[in-house]
Amino acid sequence: MYTAKRDRTQVELWRAALTAGNIDLGLDTDLRAAIGKGELVLHYQPLVDARTRETASVEALVRWSHPRRGLLPPRVFLPQAERSDVIHLLTAAVLADAVRQAAAWHRAGRDVPVAVNLAAPVLASDRVVATIDALLAETGLPPRALIVEVTESAVMTRPAECADRLRSLRRMGVLVAIDDFGIGNTSLGLLTQLPLDELKLDRSFVTRIHEPRGRVIVESVARMANGLGLTLVAEGVEDERTAETLTELGFHLLQGYHFGRPEPALAAGTATRDQQGVTPGSR
Numbered sequence: 001m002y003t004a005k006r007d008r009t010q011v012e013l014w015r016a017a018l019t020a021g022n023i024d025l026g027l028d029t030d031l032r033a034a035i036g037k038g039e040l041v042l043h044y045q046p047l048v049d050a051r052t053r054e055t056a057s058v059e060a061l062v063r064w065s066h067p068r069r070g071l072l073p074p075r076v077f078l079p080q081a082e083r084s085d086v087i088h089l090l091t092a093a094v095l096a097d098a099v100r101q102a103a104a105w106h107r108a109g110r111d112v113p114v115a116v117n118l119a120a121p122v123l124a125s126d127r128v129v130a131t132i133d134a135l136l137a138e139t140g141l142p143p144r145a146l147i148v149e150v151t152e153s154a155v156m157t158r159p160a161e162c163a164d165r166l167r168s169l170r171r172m173g174v175l176v177a178i179d180d181f182g183i184g185n186t187s188l189g190l191l192t193q194l195p196l197d198e199l200k201l202d203r204s205f206v207t208r209i210h211e212p213r214g215r216v217i218v219e220s221v222a223r224m225a226n227g228l229g230l231t232l233v234a235e236g237v238e239d240e241r242t243a244e245t246l247t248e249l250g251f252h253l254l255q256g257y258h259f260g261r262p263e264p265a266l267a268a269g270t271a272t273r274d275q276q277g278v279t280p281g282s283r
């Protein structure tokens with residue numbers, strides 16, 4: 001027999017079971033609703049050319065502009081999203097925003113490729129290729145202006161499927177970067193098989209570059225990446241001395257607070273003179 005009371009108890013038990021399995025019903029529902037309401041926002045962080053220090057591309061990083069809790073960083077909601085289907089919805093929203101923004105910059109004469117992070121479950125599903133294909137068709141963005149970033153650990157969860165997916169994207173002309181390189185125990189063999197354009201060395205190595213052993217590791221990764229013809233990127237560059245050392249070691253692109261923090265689209269160094277507002281008397 002069903003009573004309201006019994007239903008409630010049932011729901012609570014259910015909730016407890018799901019939470020024990022690390023599925024937070026509350027957060028999932030909230031996040032899903034937030035995506036519907038457009039509460040996810042992208043901030044863009046520049047990657048600069050190591051020699052000229054000019055912006056070469058930007059990375060889109062998601063935040064949740066929560067009505068009560070303020071601007072939430074991805075670590076607060078991404079892990080949960082990745083354990084449920086919400087990650088697919090989130091990624092679709094992020095891709096749509098990032099590709100449209102890149103297309104707008106492109107039309108305004110600013111050729112800044114945009115990088116988007118893809119989580120393991122997204123990379124393992126075949127939807128992502130069609131989603132990207134549709135967005136490129138809709139916006140007319142040249143595929144080369146889109147970079148997908150995947151971590152080693154994401155690839156390692158399903159190496160065969162992921163390699164397939166990356167190959168399809170690359171055939172379309174989209175660029176592929178391996179993110180947080182060095183901490184995800186990729187076998188070196190995988191590196192020779194994965195279709196890659198860019199290698200982003202994890203910040204933990206960058207911060208240890210002035211220690212003798214740290215430097216040796218970074219040097220050998222640099223040699224390897226250059227030997228493989230990959231664009232070599234350092235993340236987490238926080239000071240000039242580190243930037244100079246990385247440039248000497250052959251890094252092509254540098255990313256980090258020293259060059260710019262993730263910021264909303266307009267601030268991301270993309271406003272052209274014309275977009276900065278018309279001053280009185282200028283027409």
Ligand code: C2E
Pocket residue numbers: 045060061062073074075078091094116117118119149179180235236237238255256257258262
């Ligand atoms: P990531 O892709 O490795 O992004 C770099 C992270 O390092 C960003 O953190 C960025 O704000 C931070 N960072 C950049 N420069 C510096 C620096 O000089 N020093 C320090 N200490 N940190 C720096 P954020 O934005 O909190 O993102 C964290 C992670 O969340 C990202 O790491 C990425 O794995 C994930 N993420 C962000 N946006 C998305 C998304 O749209 N989809 C998916 N699947 N993952 C995302």
Ligand code: MG
Pocket residue numbers: 059117149179
């Ligand atoms: Mg990234």
Ligand code: MG
Pocket residue numbers: 179180200235
């Ligand atoms: Mg990274």
Ligand code: MG
Pocket residue numbers: 180202203235
């Ligand atoms: Mg990282």
